[in-house]
Amino acid sequence: xxxxxxxxxxxxxxxxxxxxxxxxxxxxxxxxxxxxxxxxxxxxxxxxxxxxxxxxxxxxxxxxxxxxxxxxxxxxxxxxxxxxxxxxxxxxxxxxxxxxxxxxxxxxxxxxxxx
Amino acid sequence: xxxxxxxxxxxxxxxxxxxxxxxxxxxxxxxxxxxxxxxxxxxxxxxxxxxxxxxxxxxxxxxxxxxxxxxxxxxxxxxxxxxxxxxxxxxxxxxxxxxxxxxxxxxxxxxx
Numbered sequence: 001x002x003x004x005x006x007x008x009x010x011x012x013x014x015x016x017x018x019x020x021x022x023x024x025x026x027x028x029x030x031x032x033x034x035x036x037x038x039x040x041x042x043x044x045x046x047x048x049x050x051x052x053x054x055x056x057x058x059x060x061x062x063x064x065x066x067x068x069x070x071x072x073x074x075x076x077x078x079x080x081x082x083x084x085x086x087x088x089x090x091x092x093x094x095x096x097x098x099x100x101x102x103x104x105x106x107x108x109x110x111x112x113x114x115x
Numbered sequence: 116x117x118x119x120x121x122x123x124x125x126x127x128x129x130x131x132x133x134x135x136x137x138x139x140x141x142x143x144x145x146x147x148x149x150x151x152x153x154x155x156x157x158x159x160x161x162x163x164x165x166x167x168x169x170x171x172x173x174x175x176x177x178x179x180x181x182x183x184x185x186x187x188x189x190x191x192x193x194x195x196x197x198x199x200x201x202x203x204x205x206x207x208x209x210x211x212x213x214x215x216x217x218x219x220x221x222x223x224x225x226x227x
Contacts, residue, residue, distance in 0.1 A: 006158075032213055043203065043219040044159070093158045097213055103149050104205075104215055109158040 003027050004096050006107025014115055015086060021079045021110045023094030029074035030096035034104060035067075038091045050077045084114045118142060119206050121218035129226050134191040136202050136221050141185070144209030148180055148187045151203040153220065159203055163189060194225045 003026040011019050023033055032051055036044040048058045048069050056069035068080040077096075081088055091111050095104040120139050128134045140148075147166055151159035163178040165171045165187065171178045177190040187206075191198055204218040 034214065044217045046214060046216075049214055103161045103164050104213075105161065106151075106158040111156075 002098055002105040004030075004094065004105050004107040006094050006110055008110060009108060010111040010113070012113045012115065013084065016083055017114075019081045019084055019112060021081075021092055021094070021112075023077045023079070023096070023107050025075045025096045028096075028098045030077075030098070031074065033071060033077040033094055033096045035069060035077075035079050036093045036095065038093060038109075044093065047079075081112065084112070086114045088112065089114045117218075118216035119204055119218040121204050121221050123221050125222040125224060127224045127226055128194050130194060130196060132194050134194050134198065134223050134225070136189040136191075136204075136223070138187045138189075138204030138206075138218055139185055140187070140204075140206045140216070142206065142209050142216075143182075143185060145206045146209065147207035148178070149205040149207075149215070150176075150178060150187075150189045151205060151217075152198075153201045153203055155200075162202075191223070194223075196225045196227050199223060199225045 005024045005026050007022045035047045037047050038044050046059050047062045048056045050056045050069050050071040052071045052074050058064045071077040091109050093109040095106045097104050118141050150163040152162050153159045165178040165180045175192045179188045201220040201222045203220045205215040
């Protein structure tokens with residue numbers, strides 16, 4: 001149980017393109033989903049917390065107008081990187097929890113490369 | 116002070132030996148602690164969770180928690196080459212929205 005699916009697995013696109021990443025909880029309802037970014041040889045950095053039906057909470061330093069998060073249902077959250085540039089190239093990972101205080105389960109991640 | 120610290124450098128252990136990983140945290144009110152394993156190029160996968168003081172064993176893995184010392188550790192017994200990965204310590208904030216703070220990770224290399 002507690003399977004989180006993330007799509008796409010990798011994206012290569014030109015600078016200025018907007019990219020949407022989907023995160024789905026397949027066998028449970030996730031009130032809260034999280035979006036992380038990880039640069040090579042660094043740890044996970046939380047970007048934002050996504051709550052179903054409300055605005056996402058962004059971590060300090062993360063531009064909410066650049067990283068648009070939508071959590072329209074209890075099983076789907078999306079992250080859109082708007083007008084992506086090469087410095088946005090990274091490994092983006094989502095996670096979700098079944099209930100409060102339980103572990104977060106991670107999707108497989110999306111490797112984003114902006115040319 | 117960082118929320119979660121994992122200070123050891125890469126750890127090389129011979130196959131069959133015990134790998135020991137340590138983690139300290141700053142939020143004294145934290146109640147939930149996790150160890151994740153991350154293979155290169157992959158996302159983290161949960162291997163242990165611990166909520167109360169003492170030891171918790173699951174197969175070859177043992178997590179140890181000492182809230183008074185704000186310290187959590189992970190032991191890997193009978194280390195296998197497949198255990199070679201980066202191990203991330205994660206601590207859930209005492210208050211707020213269920214967010215996790217991650218350490219920078221410890222790379223473990225098991226030498227056959």
